[in-house]
Amino acid sequence: MASVRTTMTESNSKRRKASEEKEDRISSLPDDVLNYILSYLPIKTIVSTGRLSRRWQHLWKHLHVLDFDEYDDSYSSGNGIEQLRRFVVLVNNVLHRNRCGIQKMRLTCAHSLVNDNNFRSHTVDTWVRVVIGPNLEELDLDLLHEDDDGPDFKLPLSLFTCPNLVSLRHVLPFYC
Numbered sequence: 001m002a003s004v005r006t007t008m009t010e011s012n013s014k015r016r017k018a019s020e021e022k023e024d025r026i027s028s029l030p031d032d033v034l035n036y037i038l039s040y041l042p043i044k045t046i047v048s049t050g051r052l053s054r055r056w057q058h059l060w061k062h063l064h065v066l067d068f069d070e071y072d073d074s075y076s077s078g079n080g081i082e083q084l085r086r087f088v089v090l091v092n093n094v095l096h097r098n099r100c101g102i103q104k105m106r107l108t109c110a111h112s113l114v115n116d117n118n119f120r121s122h123t124v125d126t127w128v129r130v131v132i133g134p135n136l137e138e139l140d141l142d143l144l145h146e147d148d149d150g151p152d153f154k155l156p157l158s159l160f161t162c163p164n165l166v167s168l169r170h171v172l173p174f175y176c
Contacts, residue, residue, distance in 0.1 A: 027055045031062060039065035042069070043068055044072065065105075069106070087109065101134065105131045105138070105139055105140070107127065110144040139159070139165070141153075144171075
């Protein structure tokens with residue numbers, strides 16, 4: 001009987017040890033630390049982390065650093081118009097659902113994929129206006145296009161009232 005108890009105790013001990021090894025230690029980190037780690041991932045991956053657990057479901061909505069790159073591999077399938085549409089939907093959703101002030105934003109996109117000269121002057125203008133605020137420190141815009149038929153994008157004057165803005169990079173245009 002004693003050997004059966006010893007075997008059961010050893011078995012229970014092994015199970016406890018195995019469950020301790022499977023513990024999700026990263027989820028126990030504070031939100032600020034997790035957001036810092038997430039800020040190094042592509043935005044689409046960051047949003048996808050919301051499927052991991054309830055703890056992660058809304059974490060991406062509190063990011064202070066956003067990096068939108070239309071040329072990220074996750075958008076490369078499909079034709080140019082569809083690729084741009086998916087990108088625009090993602091950027092709109094992330095900016096609309098963000099619950100905190102953006103400190104840094106990088107935006108890389110091309111308007112040449114659409115035969116719409118208003119893309120930069122309306123869509124990108126809206127995105128820039130959304131991130132303008134007292135927390136904005138860095139804004140990096142790479143707005144590439146292959147022709148010079150469309151109007152150049154003009155930065156909103158309210159951008160220059162951001163008290164903490166220390167870095168502004170605006171790259172236009174790209175001619176082929």
